Amino acid sequence: GAWWCSHCQAQKRAFGKSMKYVPYVECSTPDSKMKQICIDAKIEGFPTWVFADGTRLTGEVPLKTLAEKTNCPLN
DSSP states (O other), X not given: OOXXXXXXXXXXXXXXXXXXXXXXXXXXOTTSOBOHHHHHTTOOSSSEEEOTTSOXXXXXXXXXXXXXXXXXXXX
C-alpha cells in the first residue's frame, strides 16, 4: 500500500485492531516515490494483495474475499 492512498486507508480501517496481523508493506517514500521493493514486485496499483499461491487482487477487497483467499476465518 501507500500512505497517501485513500483505498489503502479504508482497507486498513476495515481490519480495525486486526490490521496488526496483516503483513503490510509500505510502497511509498515520504515524497511519494515508489520504493524499490514494490518496483521489483511489479506493484502497479494500491492496495495490491499478494497471496501465497502467487495470485493478486488490486483495490479494496471485501474481508470475506480475503478470508477465502487466505483460509483465515472471519471472527
